[in-house]
Every structure is written in C-alpha cells, then in structure tokens.
Amino acid sequence: MKSYQQFFAELKRRKVFKVAAIYGTVAFVFLQVADLLGQGLRLPESFLPFVTAVVLLGFPVALVFAWVFEVTPGGVQRTEEASADEIEQIVALPGSKRWPAGIAALVGLATLLAGAWWVGTRTGPAPGEAARASGVRFAYADLADDPRPSLAVLPFEDMSPEGDQEYFSDGITEEILNVLAKLSDLRVAARTSAFAFKDRQMDMRAVGDSLGVGYLIEGSVRKAGNELRITAQLIDAETGSHLWSETYDRTLDNVFQIQSEIAEAIAQALQLPLGIENRSDLVTPTEDVEAYDLYLAGRARMRERGLESISEAVRLFEAAIARDSAWAPAWASLAEASEIRLWYVGDRSGPELDEMTTGLDEAERAARRALELDPGSAVARVALGHVLRDRHEWEAADSMYREALAIDPDYAEAHQGYSELLVATGRTADAVRSAARAAALDPAPIRMNMLGWVLYADDRESEAIQAFERGISLDPDFDLESLRGNLGMLHSDAGRYDEAYDVWASIPGARQQLDEFWSERTAMLRQGEFSAFPDSVRQYLQPEALIRLGETDRAARRMSNPPNPRWISHAYRVWHPIFDSIRDHPAMREFLADRGLEGVTVQRTPPAERELPAVLRRDTPEAAP
Numbered sequence: 001m002k003s004y005q006q007f008f009a010e011l012k013r014r015k016v017f018k019v020a021a022i023y024g025t026v027a028f029v030f031l032q033v034a035d036l037l038g039q040g041l042r043l044p045e046s047f048l049p050f051v052t053a054v055v056l057l058g059f060p061v062a063l064v065f066a067w068v069f070e071v072t073p074g075g076v077q078r079t080e081e082a083s084a085d086e087i088e089q090i091v092a093l094p095g096s097k098r099w100p101a102g103i104a105a106l107v108g109l110a111t112l113l114a115g116a117w118w119v120g121t122r123t124g125p126a127p128g129e130a131a132r133a134s135g136v137r138f139a140y141a142d143l144a145d146d147p148r149p150s151l152a153v154l155p156f157e158d159m160s161p162e163g164d165q166e167y168f169s170d171g172i173t174e175e176i177l178n179v180l181a182k183l184s185d186l187r188v189a190a191r192t193s194a195f196a197f198k199d200r201q202m203d204m205r206a207v208g209d210s211l212g213v214g215y216l217i218e219g220s221v222r223k224a225g226n227e228l229r230i231t232a233q234l235i236d237a238e239t240g241s242h243l244w245s246e247t248y249d250r251t252l253d254n255v256f257q258i259q260s261e262i263a264e265a266i267a268q269a270l271q272l273p274l275g276i277e278n279r280s281d282l283v284t285p286t287e288d289v290e291a292y293d294l295y296l297a298g299r300a301r302m303r304e305r306g307l308e309s310i311s312e313a314v315r316l317f318e319a320a321i322a323r324d325s326a327w328a329p330a331w332a333s334l335a336e337a338s339e340i341r342l343w344y345v346g347d348r349s350g351p352e353l354d355e356m357t358t359g360l361d362e363a364e365r366a367a368r369r370a371l372e373l374d375p376g377s378a379v380a381r382v383a384l385g386h387v388l389r390d391r392h393e394w395e396a397a398d399s400m401y402r403e404a405l406a407i408d409p410d411y412a413e414a415h416q417g418y419s420e421l422l423v424a425t426g427r428t429a430d431a432v433r434s435a436a437r438a439a440a441l442d443p444a445p446i447r448m449n450m451l452g453w454v455l456y457a458d459d460r461e462s463e464a465i466q467a468f469e470r471g472i473s474l475d476p477d478f479d480l481e482s483l484r485g486n487l488g489m490l491h492s493d494a495g496r497y498d499e500a501y502d503v504w505a506s507i508p509g510a511r512q513q514l515d516e517f518w519s520e521r522t523a524m525l526r527q528g529e530f531s532a533f534p535d536s537v538r539q540y541l542q543p544e545a546l547i548r549l550g551e552t553d554r555a556a557r558r559m560s561n562p563p564n565p566r567w568i569s570h571a572y573r574v575w576h577p578i579f580d581s582i583r584d585h586p587a588m589r590e591f592l593a594d595r596g597l598e599g600v601t602v603q604r605t606p607p608a609e610r611e612l613p614a615v616l617r618r619d620t621p622e623a624a625p
Contacts, residue, residue, distance in 0.1 A: 010082065013082060015066055015070070016063055016066045016067055017104060018066075018104070019062055019063060019065075019066035020059075020062075020063060020104075020109060021104035021107060023058075023059055023062050023112070024059075024107070024109055024110070024111040024112035025107075025111050027055045027058075027059070027111070027112050027115060028111045028112060028114065028115040030051075030055065031048075031051065031052060031055065031115040031116075032115075034047070034048060034051045035048055052115075052116055055112070055115075055116075056112070056116055059109075059112060067079070146187055148185055148186060148187045149185075149186055149187070149214055149215065149270050149272070150186075150187040150188075150189065150212065150213040150214050150215065151180065151186060151187070151188055151189070151213055151214070151215040151216065151217065151266070151270075152188070152189035152193070152194045152207075152208070152211045152213045152215075152216050152217070153173055153176055153177040153180065153188070153189075153191075153194055153216075153217045154173070154194055154197055154198075154207070154216055154217065154218045155169070155170055155173050155194070155195055155197070155198040155199075156169045156170070156172055156173045156176075156218070156219045156220055156221050156230075156232075157169065157219070157220040157221070158220070158221060159220045159221065159222040159229075160221070160222055160223045160224060161222075161224055165221065165223045166300075167296055167297050167299075167300035168221060168223055168293070168296055168297075169220070169221035169223075170195075170198075170296075170299075170300055170303070171295075171296030171297075171299050171300060172221050172230065172255070172259075172296075173191075173194075173195075174191055174299060175259055175296075176217070176232070176259055176262055176263070177191055177194070179259045179260065179262070179263045180217075180263050180266060181408065181410065181411075182263075183263065183267055183272060185272045186266075186267070186270070186272055187213075187410060188410065189211045189212070189213050189441075189442070190412045190441055190442030190444070191442075192412075192442050192444035192446065192447070193211055193442050193443055193444050194211065195303070196444065196474070197210075197211075203240065204216055204218075204235050204237055204240045205237060205238065205239070205240050207237065208237020208238065209237070212443075212618075213237055214236070214237055214238060215234060215235065215236060215237055215243075215270070216234075216235045216237050217232055217233070217234055217235070217266070218232075218233060218235065219231045219232035219233060223252070226251050226252045226253075226289075227249075227251060227252075228248075228249075228250050228251060228252050228254070228255060228258075229247065229248065229249050229250075230247070230248045230250075230258055230262075231245070231246070231247045231248075232245065232246060232248075232262050233245035233246075234266060234269055234270075243269050244265060244266070244269040246261075246262070246265060248261070248262075252289045252292075253289060255289075255292065256285035284327070284328055284329055284374060286324045286327040286329075286330075287324070288323045288324040288327075290323055291320040291321075291323035291324040291327060291330065292320075294316050294317075294319045294320035294323070294330075295316070295317065295320040295327075295329065295330050295333065297316050298312075298313045298314075298316030298317045298320065298330075298333060298337070299313070299333060301313035301316060302333070302336070302337050302340070305340075305344070305479075306344060307341070307344035310337055310340055310341040310344055311341060313333075313337045314334065314337045314338060314341060317330050317331075317333050317334035317337060318334065321334065326373060327373070328370045328373035328374035328377055328380070329370075329374075329379075331366050331367070331369045331370035331373065331380070332366070332367065332370035332374075332377055332379040332380040332383060333379075334363075334366040335363045335364075335366035335367035335370060335380060335383035335384065335387075336363075336379065336382075336383045336386075338359055338362045338363035338366060339359070339360065339363040339383060339386045339387055339390065341359060342355075342356055342359045342360070342390070356390070360387050360390055360391060363383060363384075363386070363387045364384060364387045366383070367380045367381075367383040367384035367387065368384065370383075371384070376407060377407075378404040378405075378407040378408040378411050378414060379404075379413075381400050381401070381403050381404035381407070381414075382400075382401065382404045382411070382413055382414045382417050384400050385397045385400035385401040385404065385414075385417055385418075385421070386417055388400060389417070389420065389421045389424065392595045392596045393596075394421065394424075394425050394596055394597075397421050398418075398421060401414055401417055401418040401421060402418075405418065410441055411441075412437075412438045412441040412442035412447065413438075415434050415435070415437040415438035415441065416434070416435065416438040416446075416447060416450055418434045419431045419432075419434035419435035419438060419450060419454055420450065420572070422434060422454075423453070423454045423457050423572060423575060424572055424575075425597060425600060426575050426597065426600045426601060426602045426603060427603050428454060428457045428458040428459075428575055428602060428603060428604050428605070429458060429603055429604055429605040430603070431454040431457065431458070432451075432454050432455060432458050432460075432605060432613070435447070435450045435451040435453075435454045435455075436451060436613035436614070436615060438450065438451070439451045439467075439613065439615045440613075440614060440615045443470075443474070443615055443618075444474065445471040445472075445474045445475040445479065445480045445483055446471075446480060447471075448467050448468065448470050448471030448474065448483070449467075449468070449471050449480060449482060449483045449486060451467040451471075451613065451615070451616075452464045452465070452466075452467035452468040452471065452483075452486060452487070452490075453486060453572070455467055455613075456486075456490055456576060456577075457572075457575045457576050457577075457602075457604075458604050458605055459577045459604055460605070460610060461490065461494070461577075463610075463612055463613070463616065464490060465487065465490065466612075466616050467613075467616060468483055468484075468486060468487035468490070469487070470615075470616060471483045472484060472487070478507065478508055481507050484503050484504065484506055484507050485504070485507070487503050488500040488501075488503040488504040489544075491503060492544070493544050493548075493576070493578045495525075495548065497522040497525065497526070501514060501518055501522075521537070524537075525545060525548065525549070528548070528549060528550070529549070530546075530549045530550070530551050530554075541558075542558075543555040543556075543558050543559040543579070543582075544578050546558060547578055547579070547581060547582065552581055552582045552585065553585070555582055556582040556585035556586075556587040556588045557587045559573075559574070559579070559582070559587075559588065559591065560585075560587040560588055560590060560591035561587075574588070574591070574592070575602050580602075583602075
C-alpha cells in the first residue's frame with residue numbers, strides 16, 4: 001500500500017495540484033464577470049447562484065479529469081502508470097521542491113471557496129428574509145391600536161453663525177429620525193409630517209396631538225468650520241414637560257457617534273431596549289465628512305421636489321459617491337432621486353421612452369449597488385421596487401416592496417410605493433389598505449393624495465373626496481397641485497363641472513386659463529353630444545369626456561394610444577370606475593397586455609367590507625398658517 005507521500009507524489013506527477021490552483025483562480029474571476037453580466041443584462045436573480053453551483057460541481061470533475069488524463073502533443077490521452085522509480089524520485093525531492101505545488105492547490109481551493117462565499121453574501125437572504133417568508137408584519141392601519149410609545153423628531157434649528165447651514169440642520173434631523181426608526185419598540189412619525197411644523201411656533205401639546213405621538217424631540221445645530229454643537233431634548237407631548245436634554249460639542253468627524261448616542265439616550269429615557277445587537281448597526285457612517293455634507297445637501301434638494309431641485313440632488317449624490325464610492329446611503333438616495341426625477345420630465349404624459357429607459361437603468365444600478373454595500377437597506381429596496389414597477393415588472397416589484405416592509409414595517413414610503421403598484425395592477429382593495437397604512441404613519445398631503453386616488457379606483461367616491469379634502473387642508477401653500485387636480489378630475493368624471501371648476505380654479509394661475517374655454521366647453525359637455533364639439537376641440541377630448549359623451553369606441557382607442565405607451569401613470573388611470581364600461585374593448589385589452597396585465601380584472605373591496613380608513617376618522621388637524 002502506497003504511503004501518503006507516494007500518493008501526494010502521484011498527485012503532483014499527474015498535475016492535479018496544478019489544475020486545482022488554476023481552476024480556483026480562474027473560477028473566482030469567472031464569478032466576478034458573471035455578476036457583472038447578470039447586472040448589465042438584468043438576468044434573473046437565479047443566474048449567479050446557478051453559475052456558482054456549476055463552477056463548484058466542476059471542481060471535482062476537473063480534478064478527476066486531471067488524474068485520469070493528460071494533455072500531450074498528440075492530444076488528450078489517458079495518463080500512463082508511473083515507472084518504478086518515478087514516484088520515488090519525486091518523494092526524494094527536498095521540501096522546497098515538493099511543497100509549492102500543494103500550497104498552490106490549497107490557495108486555488110481557498111480562492112474558489114472565497115468566490116462561492118462572496119456569491120452567497122450577494123444572493124443569500126437579507127435581513128428580514130425570514131419575516132417575509134412567514135408573511136410581512138405590516139404596520140397598524142389605526143395607530144390607536146399600536147401599543148408602542150410614539151415619537152416625532154421636529155426640525156432642528158440652524159444656530160450657525162452665518163445662518164447658512166439650514167440644509168445641514170435639516171439633514172441631521174432626518175438622520176436622527178432614521179436612526180430612531182431602527183428601534184423596533186418605538187414608533188417614529190415620518191419626516192414629511194414632522195417637517196410640516198418647521199418654523200411654526202406652537203404649543204408642544206398641540207404638535208403632539210396633531211402628529212398623534214406621545215413624545216417629541218426638538219433641538220438645534222451649530223456648525224462652524226469643523227466644530228459642531230448639537231443640542232437635543234425629549235419632551236412629553238401630553239404635559240409639555242422636558243424629560244431629557246443633552247448638548248454634544250464635537251468635531252464634524254464625530255457626527256455619526258452623536259446620532260447613536262442620542263438614540264441610546266432616548267431609548268434609555270423611555271425605558272426601551274435598543275433591539276440591536278451591535279450599536280454600530282444604528283448608523284451607516286462615511287469617513288469622508290465632505291461626502292456627508294454633499295449627501296445632506298442632496299437630501300435637502302430632494303425634499304424640495306421639482307425638476308431643477310431633483311436634478312441638483314442627483315448631481316450632489318453623484319459628487320458624494322465620487323468621494324466615497326462605498327457608502328450605501330448615498331447610492332440609495334441617488335437611486336431614489338433618479339427615479340423621482342422622471343416624474344418631473346416632459347409633459348403630463350411623462351418622459352420620452354428613451355429618456356425613461358435610461359433614467360430607470362441609472363436608478364437600478366444605483367439601487368443594486370446600495371444593496372451590495374448594505375443588504376439590509378429598506379430605502380434601496382423601495383427605490384428598486386419603484387424602478388421595477390415603472391418598467392411593468394410587476395412580480396419583481398411586488399417582491400421588492402414586501403422585502404422592504406419586512407425590514408421596516410413602519411416605512412411610509414414603502415407602503416405608498418406598494419399601494420401604487422397594487423392600484424396599477426387592478427388590486428384596488430389591497431391598494432386601499434396599503435395607502436391607508438402610509439397615511440396613518442405619515443398624514444401628509446402626498447399620502448392623502450394617494451389614498452384619495454386608490455379610494456376612487458376602489459369605487460368609493462365619497463371617501464376619496466374626504467381624503468383629497470384632508471390633503472388640501474394640510475397643503476395651504478399649494479405645494480402639491482395634483483391634490484386639487486385629482487379632486488377636480490373626480491368631480492368632472494361625475495359630471496359635477498361647477499365643483500370641478502371651483503377646485504381647479506383654486507390652483508394659483510389656473511383660473512385665467514380655465515376662463516378662456518371653460519364655459520363653452522362645459523356647455524358642450526352638458527349637451528351630451530359629440531357632434532356639438534368642433535373638430536378643433538374633438539382631438540383634445542380626454543377619454544373620460546368621450547365616455548360621458550357615449551363615444552366608448554373613441555375613448556378606448558384614445559386611452560390605448562397615449563403619447564408615451566409604456567409610462568406608468570397610464571396604468572394607474574385604467575382601473576378608475578369611469579373606465580369600467582370600456583375595459584373589455586379590444587383596444588383596451590391590447591393596452592393592458594402591453595403592460596403585462598393581460599387577463600387581469602379589477603379587484604375592489606366588496607361593499608359590505610368597506611370601512612372608512614382610520615386616518616380619515618380623526619378630526620381634521622390644524623392647517624399650517
């Protein structure tokens with residue numbers, strides 16, 4: 001029986017060690033290339049695990065092949081048995097001659113396993129995967145049922161010497177809010193609602209009641225060069241009394257440590273467990289303070305909305321990434337801004353198809369990079385869900401939203417994005433539940449707008465009007481014109497043209513434009529005859545108007561042939577009740593099939609199961625002065 005030395009000598013002679021070393025190294029490089037191809041070609045998520053499995057299974061096959069065969073000038077042949085003294089000669093070699101081949105083989109094996117492990121970290125279950133497998137733990141639709149203590153972070157005041165650091169103080173506010181939101185035993189009011197109280201002098205008890213929270217955090221930020229002072233205090237919203245306060249004098253390099261310390265202090269004051277094994281999990285820091293400053297400036301611009309602001313936010317996030325390309329929050333925000341920007345490009349029909357495709361590709365790349373760096377990012381998942389939804393990749397988008405909600409059930413933007421997907425695919429009953437959750441968590445105008453939209457799609461007109469009117473009461477500065485636009489559309493669809501006019505005319509600058517044609521146009525509509533309209537007007541009639549005129553064939557063809565055939569907004573409209581009469585038209589069936597909705601029918605809430613969303617049962621909150 002050969003000794004182990006003779007066996008290893010035989011492995012060396014048959015070049016098995018050499019094959020192992022080369023195979024492992026080449027396989028590692030191959031897996032990197034496969035990953036890049038998978039992202040670039042948007043191949044299924046199963047592509048990379050499949051390639052990895054093939055590579056791993058190929059390793060023992062390659063070793064057996066190396067043992068049995070050898071490559072000769074005459075081609076591949078079976079390896080001949082060793083001569084009597086050939087093995088002994090190899091055994092007799094000094095260690096410096098024998099060991100390098102074995103070490104190279106071990107390095108090759110380690111490289112192969114490292115590549116497989118790397119793939120596992122990229123494609124394995126993300127945090128919250130187990131929760132998703134057993135069903136998403138949604139947030140409470142009625143916050144009165146939520147037993148957790150609740151808190152809102154009010155915008156911190158800019159106390160900098162020049163008063164020019166508002167974007168920084170607002171950004172710190174948002175960052176502290178995000179850190180506190182990671183405490184699962186605490187409900188934190190969404191940023192949109194909390195920021196509505198910026199620069200408002202109100203009694204803290206009234207603010208807490210309006211936001212539906214038991215505690216408030218307020219504070220200030222003073223930034224001078226690299227010096228930073230952050231003051232924070234915790235207030236009992238029921239009594240207005242101060243429970244905790246602290247001032248942090250640090251350098252800018254310590255800004256993330258301050259955020260963690262504030263979260264720990266709040267948890268201690270409220271006698272809550274952190275619920276996080278590692279304190280470092282509370283924040284995702286960058287070591288480049290300039291990148292952080294660019295990031296906060298980008299977040300500030302993104303909050304302003306509008307094409308110019310969103311485009312500037314994209315540039316700021318790109319600049320932050322140029323300084324720290326391994327910081328996940330900057331990539332996630334770039335993905336958000338890149339997708340949101342598309343809603344402000346072009347006319348109401350959306351951007352041109354090429355521009356939309358390019359924008360979505362850019363947003364997807366940023367979102368996937370964020371997930372590479374931080375697999376537990378709910379923000380990146382929602383951004384990727386938006387991209388997949390806009391492309392009409394419904395099932396993939398559905399999975400992405402549900403993953404985000406498994407990670408953070410209190411993330412209002414995830415609930416809203418999911419409701420947008422649901423209403424676009426005809427699941428209006430489920431859309432109402434998701435939109436109601438978003439509005440309960442964040443009773444802001446943009447949430448009320450979406451709630452009104454899905455309630456209308458669910459054939460619940462009176463409730464939709466309540467949602468739109470609640471949103472309008474929260475938007476006295478007309479920051480969200482679509483609130484009034486959608487409410488006016490609802491009245492117009494129902495033939496209530498006077499009510500529609502009153503709502504639309506309340507939009508700044510709209511009355512003069514309406515007065516140029518409104519009386520004449522509505523008079524024609526009230527006649528109910530398509531022939532009453534001159535040719536110059538007929539071509540501009542919306543599908544809804546054509547339906548009211550009895551021109552269902554024209555309405556179906558016009559609805560099915562929008563200026564931009566794949567833009568997502570058209571899929572939102574198709575499930576509104578006014579289109580029920582034309583949805584079976586051949587043109588409409590083709591319209592739905594083009595969006596991956598062939599055979600889909602609207603799924604509305606049965607009348608007996610309808611209940612007014614809890615957020616609409618609350619008293620109308622005080623509007624901003």
